[in-house]
Amino acid sequence: MELKIEHLTKKYKDKTAADDVNLTITPGIWGLLGANGAGKTTLMRMIAGIMRPTSGCVKFDGVNIESLGGAYRDIFGYLPQEFGFYPEFTVQDYLEYVAALKGLTKKNTRDKIEELLTRLTLEDVRRKKIVKLSGGMKRRVGIAQALLNEPEVLILDEPTSGLDPGERVRFRNLLSEFAQNRIVLISTHIVPDVEYIAFRNAIMKDGGIVSEGTTEELVGIMEGKVWSTEMPQCDVHKAEQKAKVVNLRNISGSVVFVRYLSEEKIFPDSIEEQPRLEDLYLWLFPQEEAGKEGVR
Numbered sequence: 001m002e003l004k005i006e007h008l009t010k011k012y013k014d015k016t017a018a019d020d021v022n023l024t025i026t027p028g029i030w031g032l033l034g035a036n037g038a039g040k041t042t043l044m045r046m047i048a049g050i051m052r053p054t055s056g057c058v059k060f061d062g063v064n065i066e067s068l069g070g071a072y073r074d075i076f077g078y079l080p081q082e083f084g085f086y087p088e089f090t091v092q093d094y095l096e097y098v099a100a101l102k103g104l105t106k107k108n109t110r111d112k113i114e115e116l117l118t119r120l121t122l123e124d125v126r127r128k129k130i131v132k133l134s135g136g137m138k139r140r141v142g143i144a145q146a147l148l149n150e151p152e153v154l155i156l157d158e159p160t161s162g163l164d165p166g167e168r169v170r171f172r173n174l175l176s177e178f179a180q181n182r183i184v185l186i187s188t189h190i191v192p193d194v195e196y197i198a199f200r201n202a203i204m205k206d207g208g209i210v211s212e213g214t215t216e217e218l219v220g221i222m223e224g225k226v227w228s229t230e231m232p233q234c235d236v237h238k239a240e241q242k243a244k245v246v247n248l249r250n251i252s253g254s255v256v257f258v259r260y261l262s263e264e265k266i267f268p269d270s271i272e273e274q275p276r277l278e279d280l281y282l283w284l285f286p287q288e289e290a291g292k293e294g295v296r
């Protein structure tokens with residue numbers, strides 16, 4: 001099974017949101033990383049077949065998805081970033097409604113809804129109206145509807161926004177089990193959400209894929225570029241002007257632990273650190289805010 005994205009381009013009036021994207025997506029969990037506005041949603045909507053590209057195409061096992069029509073929708077699950085619920089529906093009614101649209105049998109519907117309500121810890125709110133749910137619960141209902149037909153291709157646009165840390169972990173575990181022999185593409189700018197579960201990642205910037213590879217391969221790009229040192233708090237501002245500081249932590253009194261990215265060691269006594277996927281992300285998107293704990 002494979003999804004092949006060939007020369008995919010989307011132009012909105014004066015903005016090219018996806019610019020000649022080429023990518024071959026094979027079974028497993030893929031992370032699609034990129035800052036806000038990089039073009040992830042545009043790319044995912046074209047892969048989902050709900051937005052026509054300006055040029056280029058998406059092929060599922062060699063066939064253009066435009067000619068697959070309904071057959072593609074049958075094997076597809078999609079959680080859009082902006083999810084249009086029916087707020088007056090209860091969770092149960094809504095899932096039954098989506099199951100009917102997806103053509104599930106009554107027996108399958110019952111079993112699948114029970115399983116997903118349990119897996120996504122939604123049993124207690126099954127009779128609640130969606131309008132009354134918290135943001136995280138709504139997100140979980142969105143994830144449940146995308147999984148109802150056990151899709152072979154699952155596209156999730158920012159699935160973890162609004163989830164608390166416990167929900168994030170449960171969600172990651174659920175997806176890891178689900179992804180056996182399926183294509184799962186997750187877009188996010190929250191790197192740790194894909195770092196532990198994605199077997200490959202594509203990083204998008206300004207409408208194009210700037211890096212692609214296994215998590216280990218991508219992390220390898222940062223080998224020799226991640227450093228840490230300790231310095232007086234009053235020197236931090238100067239340090240930030242010299243290097244991309246990705247983590248600051250108060251150690252004691254006025255001493256601060258500083259983790260930074262640089263082609264070479266900048267501050268004396270720096271030691272080389274083990275890189276993480278987030279380091280590459282922050283290297284490619286230096287304007288993004290990094291973790292600064294307990295300082296300022």
Ligand SMILES: Nc1ncnc2c1ncn2[C@@H]1O[C@H](COP(=O)(O)OP(=O)(O)OP(=O)(O)O)[C@@H](O)[C@H]1O
Nearest residue numbers: 012013015017034035036037038039040041042043
């Ligand atoms: N309908 C539209 N008309 C004009 N420009 C658009 C439209 N939709 C998106 N864009 C622009 O295209 C670019 C890519 O947007 P897109 O939503 O695909 O990015 P993204 O990576 O998903 O960002 P985010 O994480 O903020 O959703 C942005 O500059 C955005 O402003």
